[in-house]
Amino acid sequence: MGKRLNIGVVINNIEGRYQSRIFKGIQSFAMVNNVNLGIFNGRSINSPYPNDSLFNKVFNLVDLVEMDGVIVFTGSLGTNSDDKKLSSWLKELTDKPVVTVGRNIDGYTGVTSENKKGIIEAIKHLVDKHGRRKFCFVSGPPNNPESIERLEAFKEGLDIVDIKFNENNVYYGDYSYRMCKDITAEIIKDDILPYDAIICASDEMAWSMKKSLEDKGYLIPNDYSLLGFDDLSESAFQKPPLSTIHQDLFSQSYKAGELLIDIISGKNINNLEIESKIIIRESCGCSFLENLNVYNPEGYNLEFRDEINKFVTKLYHSSEVITEMEHILNSLVDNLNLNIRTKKHTSLFLLSLSEWLEVTLDWEHYSEIWYGGLQLIKTLFMKKDYNDSTNMFLEKLFANGFLLLSQMSDKKEVLNIQKIHDTESLFRDFSNEINTETDFNSLLDVLKKYIPEFGVTNMLIILPESEGYKLYPVTGYDDLLKKKLDINKKINLEEYRVEYKKNQMVMPLVCKNSFFGFMLMSSDFSYPQLYVNIQLEISKALLIINLFQSRDCLIEEKEELVNQHKLSEERYREMIDMVPMLMWESDENFKITYMNRLAEEKLGLKLGESLLSITDKEDRNKIELERFSDLKGLKIHKINNEGHILVIDLKDKINSKGEKIRRWHALDPLPMVLDNTLPTNDFFKDFKITARESEIVLLLFHGLKIREIANSISLAESTVKGHITKIYNKLGIDDREGLMDIISQYKVKKDGYGNYLFKIFNQLIMNQHL
Numbered sequence: 001m002g003k004r005l006n007i008g009v010v011i012n013n014i015e016g017r018y019q020s021r022i023f024k025g026i027q028s029f030a031m032v033n034n035v036n037l038g039i040f041n042g043r044s045i046n047s048p049y050p051n052d053s054l055f056n057k058v059f060n061l062v063d064l065v066e067m068d069g070v071i072v073f074t075g076s077l078g079t080n081s082d083d084k085k086l087s088s089w090l091k092e093l094t095d096k097p098v099v100t101v102g103r104n105i106d107g108y109t110g111v112t113s114e115n116k117k118g119i120i121e122a123i124k125h126l127v128d129k130h131g132r133r134k135f136c137f138v139s140g141p142p143n144n145p146e147s148i149e150r151l152e153a154f155k156e157g158l159d160i161v162d163i164k165f166n167e168n169n170v171y172y173g174d175y176s177y178r179m180c181k182d183i184t185a186e187i188i189k190d191d192i193l194p195y196d197a198i199i200c201a202s203d204e205m206a207w208s209m210k211k212s213l214e215d216k217g218y219l220i221p222n223d224y225s226l227l228g229f230d231d232l233s234e235s236a237f238q239k240p241p242l243s244t245i246h247q248d249l250f251s252q253s254y255k256a257g258e259l260l261i262d263i264i265s266g267k268n269i270n271n272l273e274i275e276s277k278i279i280i281r282e283s284c285g286c287s288f289l290e291n292l293n294v295y296n297p298e299g300y301n302l303e304f305r306d307e308i309n310k311f312v313t314k315l316y317h318s319s320e321v322i323t324e325m326e327h328i329l330n331s332l333v334d335n336l337n338l339n340i341r342t343k344k345h346t347s348l349f350l351l352s353l354s355e356w357l358e359v360t361l362d363w364e365h366y367s368e369i370w371y372g373g374l375q376l377i378k379t380l381f382m383k384k385d386y387n388d389s390t391n392m393f394l395e396k397l398f399a400n401g402f403l404l405l406s407q408m409s410d411k412k413e414v415l416n417i418q419k420i421h422d423t424e425s426l427f428r429d430f431s432n433e434i435n436t437e438t439d440f441n442s443l444l445d446v447l448k449k450y451i452p453e454f455g456v457t458n459m460l461i462i463l464p465e466s467e468g469y470k471l472y473p474v475t476g477y478d479d480l481l482k483k484k485l486d487i488n489k490k491i492n493l494e495e496y497r498v499e500y501k502k503n504q505m506v507m508p509l510v511c512k513n514s515f516f517g518f519m520l521m522s523s524d525f526s527y528p529q530l531y532v533n534i535q536l537e538i539s540k541a542l543l544i545i546n547l548f549q550s551r552d553c554l555i556e557e558k559e560e561l562v563n564q565h566k567l568s569e570e571r572y573r574e575m576i577d578m579v580p581m582l583m584w585e586s587d588e589n590f591k592i593t594y595m596n597r598l599a600e601e602k603l604g605l606k607l608g609e610s611l612l613s614i615t616d617k618e619d620r621n622k623i624e625l626e627r628f629s630d631l632k633g634l635k636i637h638k639i640n641n642e643g644h645i646l647v648i649d650l651k652d653k654i655n656s657k658g659e660k661i662r663r664w665h666a667l668d669p670l671p672m673v674l675d676n677t678l679p680t681n682d683f684f685k686d687f688k689i690t691a692r693e694s695e696i697v698l699l700l701f702h703g704l705k706i707r708e709i710a711n712s713i714s715l716a717e718s719t720v721k722g723h724i725t726k727i728y729n730k731l732g733i734d735d736r737e738g739l740m741d742i743i744s745q746y747k748v749k750k751d752g753y754g755n756y757l758f759k760i761f762n763q764l765i766m767n768q769h770l
Helices: 017-032 052-064 083-093 116-130 145-160 177-187 203-215 233-237 249-264 305-315 322-342 348-359 366-382 388-434 440-454 528-550 555-576 597-603 617-626 671-675 681-686 691-701 706-713 717-731 736-751 753-766
Strands: 006-012 036-042 069-072 098-101 109-113 135-139 170-172 197-200 225-230 243-246 272-274 277-279 458-465 468-475 504-511 514-522 582-586 592-595 648-654 660-666
Touching: 006 017, 006 052, 017 036, 017 249, 017 528, 036 052, 052 083, 052 504, 052 514, 069 083, 069 249, 083 098, 098 249, 109 249, 116 145, 116 197, 116 225, 116 243, 116 277, 135 145, 135 177, 135 203, 145 170, 170 177, 177 203, 197 203, 203 225, 203 233, 249 272, 322 348, 322 366, 322 388, 348 388, 366 388, 388 440, 388 528, 440 458, 440 468, 440 528, 504 528, 514 528, 582 597, 592 597, 681 691, 681 736, 691 706, 691 717, 691 736, 706 717, 717 736
Parallel strands: 006 036, 006 069, 036 504, 069 098, 098 109, 109 272, 135 170, 135 197, 197 225, 225 243
Antiparallel strands: 243 277, 458 468, 458 514, 504 514, 582 592, 582 660, 648 660
16 A cells, blocks of 8 residues: 555553553554554443443543554454444444454454464363362353354353353452452352362463462462463463463454454455364462473484474464464574584584673563473474484583573563563652642643653643643643644544654543543553553542642542542552562551562561561661661572571552651562672782682672671681771782772783673573573
């Protein structure tokens, strides 16, 4: 097509796990096909929640915008609607060509997931492999067509394995995480779990079911098997990893875009159904190695092309990585064959692997994909008829390969945590500042200060006035300051674009029972939750401004703001539990008021316990003197005093009761950082440091105090102090900080910065003991 197409995307709750996954497919489609996206983010149609209808005012703009066609995510939008209501709503939404995703509606072309096959496979697997016979099904809403189809598949699967279906073994939710606590109360009677297999119609309900049953003492897989549906990315990182039914959400939305282009071109297109399949992990009772489904053909050749192709297609169910991973694995096989022939000490295989691990860090399912790929190559090569020395050589290479993967997986987690932490810190400052403003111009000033920091290149606040809508540029769009938007005319979003940003999102500004207008922004939309939080903060700020101007701050308005604050806190806590970060909160007296599960496990914290009980003595003295002044960090002892955490970040905040509290974050420092920066024997020799003094330097480097050093090497504290004084005199320094500096300067000066980094890298890939 000649001109660049403008495609509308109608979606609800874009920050939801299901929606954000399916949204990635439409983003990739737009990038590959050079298409502009106009995204309209509202809530579910006919939602039972009171103010969702105000959020859905954003859908009134869809047919006012110059679009060539519209993709509508009917699967999630229609959770609370039957086909008749959804069809009527679609007719009012737009007269442009439409492709639906997730649920077919008569008269429209749609892309859906085939629900039955995966559920039937799951039931057969649980019966044949694990001997399960007592099944229950946690369904979606009873009148939802997708729920009905999945329940029918459950019935059909039971019939195939000769198990009688019982309606009493079906429990109804709404696909969300919050539902299963109440469902668990229905299931558990007299403290007995009557089922040995639970299948949930969504992954989120499965996560919630696992948590609720754990709280009652029931564990996977000893007490029961658990399966979900959707295969959301977090499912692979549950403990244990969740077995589930994979529906390719990415491909559904990507294919929807391709179908819409065909329809716009005048082609007659039929509905498309994408196959679902079971993904076996550990929550059903299988071990990880059983889940890899590695092919073991009878005849091997040096290239293994066919086996790799089969394996990649079977395991890597996301179409995003299939082609690239097939190329990577074949490349690694070639390097490994060359290593075997040359028996070189420097491994081309490991060097190549380290590069591929680095460049693919942005993949979802990173650890799962790479572990499976390495395991495949190892299985194929170790089955060949090599001599003992070659087998030992291969064992060493693969041991170092899996070590590299472990280290890079840690790096990926740290990078993800840092992104979350940095954004959360910036957002907290933004939230505190925006909610103190009492007039609209001051609000705009705050937005202009922070919004570019969140990666939003262009933003408009669109507020209704008697003659239409007035546009207020926040960043970009400077020429539109005085322009008005006539609601009786078509809106051409091209007018509000910049050349280098093609995708825009319109979100309603709603707080309590008040609708204020819309915000329109351009971004890459990498973090949907962030934009929803910005939407919420702007909406709350507009409500506060209105209340302040009217001088009518009633109690119920204040309570609503508190509830909104509480909701954002719950979302944050749910998110923080998905990463390996310790987080807890304390009041002004340092009594612990909240903690996540990791903090409870690692530190042995209890609600109401004083934080001082696990705080280092020196820091405890500072707390008693300074309270909440400029204290920047603490040293916290782990449970049973087994080591301590040196890196603590803390923030002042206000809880829902208006009380000042502290939120504490912590990460265990990576041991690799310490190991790679320790002084060498050459350092001690050059500075004439004796063996005893060298021992003390290493202990100082590990952060031990003088008393701890004395106890560990059986010397008097005065003797240790004397040695430290001699060490500092030889090095020309005054303290530990100077010690760290002179060691790092020595390493760089001795080897050069590039060689220094190479030595660290070489240690990472060659030392098996790390």
